[in-house]
Amino acid sequence: MERKGLTVTMIFLAESANYGEGIGNITTLKKMSRGTYEQYSYISRQAMRYNIIQQLEWDKTPVDGKSGVVQFAPSATIEDYPEIDLFGYMKTTSKADEQKGGATTRSAVARLSNAIALEPYQSDLEFLTNMGMAKRQNLENGIAQSEIHRSYYTYTMSIDLDRVGVDGEVEISQEEKAERVKALLEALCYLYRDIKGRRENLSPLFVIGGRYERKNPFFENRMMIKKNKINVDTLKEIIEDSGIKQFTYAGVTTGIFDNDAEIKQALSAETVGSVFKCLKEEVDAYYGEGN
Template sequence: MKKVSGITLTIVTESPIALSNDQGFGNYTPIKKYFFKDGIHAMTSVATFTYELRKCLFENFGWELSDITVKKSNLFYNDVESTERKNLEADVFGFLLPDQQVSKTSPLRVIPFTSMSTYKNDTQLLTNRGFLNPDLARRRFTEAGEEIAVENVPSTQALANEEVFGDYYTYTLTIELDRIGVVEVKKVEGKKTEIQYKYLDPEDRIYMAPELRVQAVQDILNALTILTRDIKHQRVLLKPLAVFGGAFETAIPYFWNDALLKEKQDKTIIDTSNVQRTIEAYDLKDEAIVAVDNSMLDEASTIQTSPIQALQDLANGLVIEENEWYLKE
């Protein structure tokens, strides 16, 4: 077995809709965008990604999300020193207790969805036609509760404008394995009856059961194969079309900017030339995963690994012995 301490995965996926809309103003809803390299690209926030991942873990892998305390406009996780399964959310995604000046930075780091092509300024018009169409036999009332006669229903439709964009997206996930399932703070006696926490020294940190720690990482990796995004009344399966990465001695996002697209014979394919250069530069030849879906391969390509299978194999290969992580050969 090979000792490892981090996982990094750069994944290419596809969506027919933009994965993140901004807050909007008036009747206009823009897409979140930023300038990068060759122009304006659509992007999401880290919170968007972690929300969908939490939801996937809850709905499909039986995660029991942590209890929270609501204090004014702030939300706090309860029992952040617990070693039970219910504390996995706070443990994996990190937490902040501002009153205590105590936090755990997330061992799961994300470079969220970014479009691989530049935004082309497409828009669409939306109307409220379904609410005004008299043929649907809908009853309508005033604010006072009086019914409005059909002939008095406004016929002018309200218009809204929103940006639309479908594209290939890439994102990068990095996991510090040595901090998954590790309690880094402890309750101590405070003034009066107040609960206070202190940081534990590295040698005093408390570990969850090895089986629970491994299962948490396996669930995250498998969740990436069925991750969805719910937005604008649409649900999109963000199936991995390419995966570059693996389990390594360090938690470094080696391939975060290496995924490229190119057109060949009227077909969009994944260009792995940058990936191969990174593998050679960092001497990762015997460790790196390079998996591309058949639909995005050049006919002459020798890559035969399925991205979904690669993620599942990586998940199944992880074990813990004496609180150290290993990858089975």
């Protein structure tokens, strides 16, 4: 069988990187709860996608609102716009146009999960005022509070390599397919997020993944951190399958996790950068095999 499924799971460290609607003068983080009633902040996949597309400068795909909803323009094709090639689209043509009307869709080729905190939210709040500006004119200052949470986060990107650059009768060259996927991997390696005057570094501190026959995101929902240690035993069990182990790459940033020596030994982990280099080589190998 062809190894046409690429998946990579990452851990990064960030602070208060995605906010919700808010209540009164309190700005609330996006959070979810587990059965233990502990709350975990998260960065939505939509927010992650926004930053990836923006930093790749792929946010030039034309849109329109003729159907009553802002969507990608019917004229946009995957040949010209990598954004809709990798992340999919819905394009609606209204009956007022020359065409009879209707919707065409493309499911995502590159699928993102939410980036979910690996450490529970502890109800920390930041007290805020605009006293510095108010004092300039001897005015009353406003008061606000903002939820804050500094934590490790994990998320997964899975890519169907056989679907990249193919949409009906449209198909781009193998070289262009490879370049698009490698550009996406490069963006993940150096990802950041601007929020509330801060620039949060979302570059991975730990990464594990590879190119496999199955398109399963093997390492998604398997990452845990306790006492600043990654759950190496769980990951070792996953890669025991010969169809996984021989194609898996792992990388870790030295000096961050308390068990980085164990990670390097048990998972044959190298640097984060070397993993992304290997994944790019896997992409070149796949599209160079006549696929």
